[in-house]
Amino acid sequence: MSFSRFSKFTETEKYSYLPAIGIIxxxxxxxxxxxxxxxxxxxxxxxxxxxxxxxxxxxxDHQPPLYSWIVWLISSLSGRNLGTLVAxxxxxxxxxxxxxxxxxxxxxxxxxxxxxxxxxxxxxxxSYEVNRxxxxxxxxxxxxxxxxxxxxxxxxxxxxxxxLLLGTFIGLGLLSKYNYVLFxxxxxxxxxxxxxxxxxxxxxxxxxxxxxxxxxxxPHFIWLVRENFPSLRYALKISNIGExxxxxxxxxxxxxxxxxxxxxxxxxxVVSFFHRDIAISTKNREHGHVLAIVxxxxxxxxxxxxxxxxxxxxxxxxNRWLAPVLFxxxxxxxxxxxxxxxxxxxxxxSYLCLAVAFIILIVRAFxxxxxxATGKVERLHIPYQDLSxxxxxxxxxxxxxxxxxxALIADSDDEYVAANISMQMPEAKFIALRDATTDLSLHNxxxxxxxxxxxxxxxxxxxxxxSVSPLFPGSTVDLVQSSYMRSNTSSPYVLGxxxxxxxxxxxxxx
Numbered sequence: 001m002s003f004s005r006f007s008k009f010t011e012t013e014k015y016s017y018l019p020a021i022g023i024i025x026x027x028x029x030x031x032x033x034x035x036x037x038x039x040x041x042x043x044x045x046x047x048x049x050x051x052x053x054x055x056x057x058x059x060x061d062h063q064p065p066l067y068s069w070i071v072w073l074i075s076s077l078s079g080r081n082l083g084t085l086v087a088x089x090x091x092x093x094x095x096x097x098x099x100x101x102x103x104x105x106x107x108x109x110x111x112x113x114x115x116x117x118x119x120x121x122x123x124x125x126x127s128y129e130v131n132r133x134x135x136x137x138x139x140x141x142x143x144x145x146x147x148x149x150x151x152x153x154x155x156x157x158x159x160x161x162x163x164l165l166l167g168t169f170i171g172l173g174l175l176s177k178y179n180y181v182l183f184x185x186x187x188x189x190x191x192x193x194x195x196x197x198x199x200x201x202x203x204x205x206x207x208x209x210x211x212x213x214x215x216x217x218x219p220h221f222i223w224l225v226r227e228n229f230p231s232l233r234y235a236l237k238i239s240n241i242g243e244x245x246x247x248x249x250x251x252x253x254x255x256x257x258x259x260x261x262x263x264x265x266x267x268x269x270v271v272s273f274f275h276r277d278i279a280i281s282t283k284n285r286e287h288g289h290v291l292a293i294v295x296x297x298x299x300x301x302x303x304x305x306x307x308x309x310x311x312x313x314x315x316x317x318x319n320r321w322l323a324p325v326l327f328x329x330x331x332x333x334x335x336x337x338x339x340x341x342x343x344x345x346x347x348x349x350s351y352l353c354l355a356v357a358f359i360i361l362i363v364r365a366f367x368x369x370x371x372x373a374t375g376k377v378e379r380l381h382i383p384y385q386d387l388s389x390x391x392x393x394x395x396x397x398x399x400x401x402x403x404x405x406x407a408l409i410a411d412s413d414d415e416y417v418a419a420n421i422s423m424q425m426p427e428a429k430f431i432a433l434r435d436a437t438t439d440l441s442l443h444n445x446x447x448x449x450x451x452x453x454x455x456x457x458x459x460x461x462x463x464x465x466x467s468v469s470p471l472f473p474g475s476t477v478d479l480v481q482s483s484y485m486r487s488n489t490s491s492p493y494v495l496g497x498x499x500x501x502x503x504x505x506x507x508x509x510x
Contacts, residue, residue: 016110017101020117024097030361031131032090036083038368039380039485045135046085047419051430053080058223061230065220066175067139081423089135096126096142100327103149106156107287107294107331112339115346118353119330122266125320126327128360136177137323143173144183144324148297148331151187154200155290160208167209171216173324178235183324186301193296196289244313252310259309259317263302263329270333273349277338291335298332301325369486377484379416386482387495388424391452394478398499400450402427407451407500409436414455417495421454428452437471447472450502457496464496472500 042050052060052068053075059065071088078084097117104113121127130138150166153159173180191197200206224232246252257264271278302325309317340346371377395402408428410418415432422430433453436446453468457479464477476499481492 028090043133047416099145140177163205163208167212171213189300190296240315243315295332298328381484383482384420390480405449407446409453451500453498
């Protein structure tokens, strides 16, 4: 489909997008409804975003800020609750799939684009992991797709608007998650290796892209410098740079295979279906030069990831870190496939992709509603509502009233616990343990107003870490427990608490 047709829809073409929109809406509604039906408790990423939504900051300790900015803005309008968090996430998932479909429509027709979009479900990152917990990964994948969309528009018809929007989404991509740089580096390399790409890359109009990107990144970059790059250091730390032992090529092969497992699986499945339809050359196809650059972007993105592992010797590399580039593999491979949707193998492939979506939905429902059958309870099954009720009762027995200045404290490993308790205890204010102990004025305020330290004692051998109690004189250590939701066989979940009476509460009690 030509760019002019895409830019100026006929009525028929407008309606041609409705099936794709409908399919994606149904997909997102099904998974979002299931998530809310399973449990009112928050997963790790949901808990992180819930806490971040209380205060707008130019940066955060563990991740770039864009997702938290979105949650902060929308939560300020709609309220801070699980429904808001789930709605934001699935709107972004909807936007990711729809943007990918629009990108494919620049190069393929409606039915072909639907098939290529469905192929994304063969990546476990896009089909399983994003529905299980991930948030920043969804956002960075969306920004990468939108970046590619406007880059392709530049290649077809290089307007200033496309350059402005390309720079905007590059900046937003880097603000979403730092592994966006994998996509950006691959795109630059692919452009540099093509005459048409170099023409777009070195056009005077690229100044508009650079300007937009710089303006978006500047506030966060200033924050990174001022705070000594905490989120960037965290990203480098979790990859365990320099710890991979490379004695021989065979010794590192299992690690590389596990790191690229879903890439290899996707490649094998697609090739097994369409090996008879593969045609390497795209010279005689409409927008063949664009398809060639897209294919090179996919290839370079995979090679860059491998290079990072081998040269930096990262001993921890997860499949989902490739999320900003996985979708390019789908576009790249199908750019070599002679599409004939009337052939039975194309129909079977589409059914396979739909089956994957349905099976994962059933698996998520089964593990969520019947944890005893799977033999595993998840964080979603922690009964925070009942635990919070017990905490209120324990505080009431000590004559402690949970007021607006009441502190809810947790260390960095248990902040997801504090977030879930905070949702049930909205009067309390979350304070990180490091801040509660290093900020003298804050520490004294907690001693005056009172507070509660919470921790998942399963990590401490069913004991509250006693090093915390002496930091708050007069505090008392206790345990509360409750059965996991939807489970009759699991041992009860035990939550450790340290109750800080507070001098104001002591005076009121007397």
